[in-house]
Amino acid sequence: MGISERKERERAEREQRIIAAARMLAERDGWASVTVRRLAQEIEYSQPVLYAHFENRDAIVGAVSLKGFEELGPTLRASVPAGASPEEAIEAVATAYLEFAFERPALYEAMFVLPSGLRFAKSDTPQVLRETFGAMMGVVDRFCADAEVATEAFWAALHGLAELERHGRIRAAFRSERVRHIVAMFAKGN
Template sequence: MGISERKERERAQREQRIIAAARNLAERDGWSSVTVRRLAQEIEYSQPVLYAHFENRDAVVGAIALEGFGELAPALRASVRKGASPAEAMEAVATAYLDFAFERPALYEAMFVLPTGLRFAKSDTPQVLRETFGAMMAVIKPFSADPEIATETFWAALHGLAELERHGRIRAAFRGERLRRIVAMFANASKC
């Protein structure tokens, strides 16, 4: 292995260590605790080393969000059991989405709430974001003449439910009923 390959590997390892430390801090103490200074202390690197990898905190959050999308897309696809009806598939994806939001709150917040610099629905949208959207769109397509807009609406409804419940604005005990109603709205709409 040459020097440049070794340096690139070490750089990637440092970057991954920064991301892992930020994610752990956010999960343990909340996102307000994730600062460049705190990260530097946590991983025993100087702040300039962190800035050599990430322009700012938002860039770190963006890297974590990308990891999250890399975890969410397969979870959504895996939630649909073989032989499920289209409505059952939609409900499975909706359930998996909300489970993800509640089981990984800090990661979910990085993906969908905090500034990241990630661009959605643009020509430069990262592939992993497209894959996550595609996993949702796959269950909406059977019911929609315009699956992109319908998927955006479906996603917005799920995100709204997640955020309202995460912050105690709606009763968690009725999550299943709300999901059934969302599925029924999309499944029974005449080619929305």
Template sequence: MGINERKERERAEREQRILSAARMLAEQHGWASVTVRRLAQEIEYSQPVLYAHFENREAIVGAVALEGFGELGPALRASVRRDATPAEALQDVAAAYLEFAFERPALYEAMFVLPSGLRFAKSDTPQVLRGTFGALMAVVEPFCADSEVATEAFWAALHGLAELERHGRIRPAFRNERVRRLVAMFAMAN
């Protein structure tokens, strides 16, 4: 291995340490606790080293969000039962999306709530975001002629349900009933 390859590997390892520390701090103490200073202390590097990897905190949040999309898309695809009907597939994905939001609240917040610098539905949208959207669209397509707009509506409904429940605005005991009704609304759109 040459010097350049070793330096690049070490840079990637430092970057991953920064992101892992950010995720850990956010999960334990919330995103307000994730500052460049605190991350530098956590990983035992100076702040300039962090700034050599990430321009600012928003860039760190964006990198964490990209990791999250890399986890969410495959989780959505894997959630669909073999031989599921289109309505069952829609329900499986909706349940998996909400489960992700509740099992990884800080990661979900980085992906969908905090400023991240990520651009959605643009020509330069990262492929991992497109892939996650595609996982949602795959289960919406059987019900709607304009699957992109319908998928945006489905996603917005799921996000609204997740945020309302995460903040105690709606009753958690009725999550499955809400998902059932959401799926029924989409199934009737056909």
């Protein structure tokens, strides 16, 4: 291995260490505690080293978000059992999405609430975001002619439910009933 390959590998490892430390701090202490200064202290790098990898905190949040989408897309796809009916498939994805939001609250917040610089439905949308959206669209398209718009509505409904429940605005005990209502709304459109 040449010097340039080693340096590139070391750079990538530093970047992954920064991302992991940001996620760990956010999970432990909340995103308000994730600052460039605190991250530098946590991983024992200088702030300029962090800025050599990430322009600002939002860029770090964006990198954490990308890791989250690498987890969410496969989670949604794996949630659908083989031979599931369209209604069972959409219910499985809705349930998996909400479980993801509640099992990984700091990661979910980075992905869907905090400024991250990531954009959906644009020419520069990262492939992993497209794949995650596709995992949702794959269960919605059976119900609607305009699958993209319907998937956006499905996603918006799930995100709204996740945020309302995460903040104690709706009763957690009725999550599965709400999911069944969403499934019924899509099934009626069929």
